[in-house]
Amino acid sequence: MHPTNGRVNGHHRRNGTPRYSAWSLVQHGLTGAEWSRAWRAHPMRKSYDVVIVGGGVHGLATAYYLATNHGIRNIAVLEKGYIGGGGSGRNTAILRSNYLTPEGVRFYDRSIKLYERLAADLNFNVMFSQRGHLTLAHNDASLRTMHWRAEVNKLQNVDSEVIGPDKIKELVPYLDTSTTTRYPILGALYHPPGGIIRHDAVVWGYARTADANGVHIHQKTEVTGIDVEGGRVTGVQTDQGRIATPVVVNCTAGWATLISDMAGVRMPVQTFPLQAAVTEPVKPFLDTVVVSGTLHVYVSQTDRGELVFGASVDPFASYSMRGSLEFTEGVAGHVLELMPAVSKMRLLRQWAGLCDMTPDYSPIMGPTEVEGFYVDVGWGTYGFKAGPVSGEAMADCIANQRPPEIISAFGIDRFLQGRLVGEKGAAAVGH
Missing domain, CATH: 3.30.9.10 (D-Amino Acid Oxidase, subunit A, domain 2)
Structure with missing residues (x-):
């Protein structure tokens, strides 16, 4: 597959992704012809503009919106297992926006709006x-x-x-x-x-379209360390080698504290x-x-x-x-x-x-005290609902080097300043 429009392997492309005609689908069914890969396996570059840790819906959505909304395409998504094999593949895929705080309601309502048009x-x-x-x-x-x-x-x-x-x-x-x-x-x-x-269709759709826009997806690639010099990120250590990068985004679930500890950032999680x-x-x-x-x-x-x-x-x-x-x-x-x-x-x-x-049942999103290290973590039981809006907002945050208003209440500094966003009344059961 090639990340441009046109004909690839006999199939038309739309927005960089393959579009099969009814006849081509019949041909594949009758002849057993090999299908094009939904996303490619790339050799790992020595450097990327952005490295995203976590190949679930949040990591893939962040890569997709960085590429499509901001033109940043030199991106690596690192996943220690397979795409969607973590929390994105283990959730019950319920979507809603009827939260308790104004900040939470606005945030999740934007995600519902993005989900409504996501198939298109x-x-x-x-x-x-x-x-x-x-x-x-x-x-x-x-x-x-x-x-x-x-x-x-x-x-x-x-x-x-x-x-x-x-x-x-x-x-x-x-x-x-x-x-x-x-x-x-x-x-x-x-x-x-x-x-x-x-849920798996959402993950596959984001991965396929991010790949078509030039994003490199590296499965079975585990992050073993994050290089920080002079208070800023300089690279990522993996079991496949070192990657130089000025920006690392922690989009993991379950391992959020482990990845953040590698950068010297403590998480109240x-x-x-x-x-x-x-x-x-x-x-x-x-x-x-x-x-x-x-x-x-x-x-x-x-x-x-x-x-x-x-x-x-x-x-x-x-x-x-x-x-x-x-x-x-x-x-x-x-x-x-x-x-x-x-x-x-x-x-x-x-x-x-x-x-x-997190202590207030709301996520932690945005920059940290380490320059170039961003987090999109602390999702509790409600992370899949927020996949699209989180990716959109984190892409905006990285591209413009400031948190957009829709996630400004979710910064890590709120725990030091006593500005908690208490969502337990709407998120205690999780769905």
């Missing part, structure tokens, strides 16, 4: 399904928080409202909205723009496992994402028909990504309290990912 921008179907998002309230305190969030959302022109049990029952007939349950449903925050997306599980596929019946903060559970149904379950992070800091029986028993019990009719469904598998939690 990348010329790749990311399968975004805006099916609506329900956050249930089981007591008076939760209901007050839902009203609070709804008003903050409305002030930011985000579609959210508090609805009662009758409306909830119309949206999700299988929910038990009776008053005799252990945790009766008093109401819910309804957010129509929310939904689910195909703790890492916790987050577990999820999926059932056998059944005929679609759940059109809306359902979240319960009281029960610490959320559930959605994929386009293939599986139910995807999740909970809050494990109660202990760890780098383990093994599932536990305690999680399975807990999430199954809580889901059955909400929807008893799914009791016959079989659980197929479970997994875990790593979440970097």
Whole structure:
């Protein structure tokens, strides 16, 4: 593949990425012809203008927007495993913008807007399904928080409202909205723009288009050190050799503190496992994402028909990504309290990912005290929602050497200055 428009391997290109005709698709199916690589494997250069550590949605989006919005193309994305194999491949891909603080609502709403047009921008179907998002309230305190969030959302022109049990029952007939349950449903925050997306498609789309714009993606390349001289970044050490660069961007999840420590920058972050599980596929019946903060559970149904379950992070800091029986028993019990009719469904598998939690449940974004070292970390359980806007904002920050207003509240200096952006009321369960 060549990063220019025209014909490549017999296929037309659009915006630098291949576009296959219906006939070419049939030809491939009938003849078994080899498909073009979605992104290429390049020899590593001795120097790059920007080195991004982390080949997930945040790292790839940052590279994509640097190339397309700012014309910076001499970029390396370093991934110690394979593209999308970390948090981007282990999340449950729920999107929403109904957060609690004005800063958070504006930020995530911009991300939803970018997601809405992402398939067209990348010329790749990311399968975004805006099916609506329900956050249930089981007591008076939760209901007050839902009203609070709804008003903050409305002030930011985000579609959210508090609805009662009758409306909830119309949206999700299988929910038990009776008053005799252990945790009766008093109401819910309804957010129509929310939904689910195909997380691997998002990663592949960003990687393919970044590659077409000249970005070098290096898989199986582990960062072992960051060179700092005189208070500024000069290079990156990897298991494939040294790269000279004036700019390093830490876009890792789970390993954010390790990478930042290499540059001498301390992060107020703790890492916790987050577990999820999926059932056998059944005929679609759940059109809306359902979240319960009281029960610490959320559930959605994929386009293939599986139910995807999740909970809050494990109660202990760890780098383990093994599932536990305690999680399975807990999430199954809580889901059955909400929807008893799914009791016959079989659980197929479970997994875990790593979440970097900050004290105020908001990310850390922007420059650090080391010149040329930028961070886009601390995403907890809500990083995939923010992929596009984070990439756009970090690209702006790097190109113009100052944080844009949309991320100005998320700088690392807020912890020293007491300017916390408290999102626990909207992010404690994570979805």
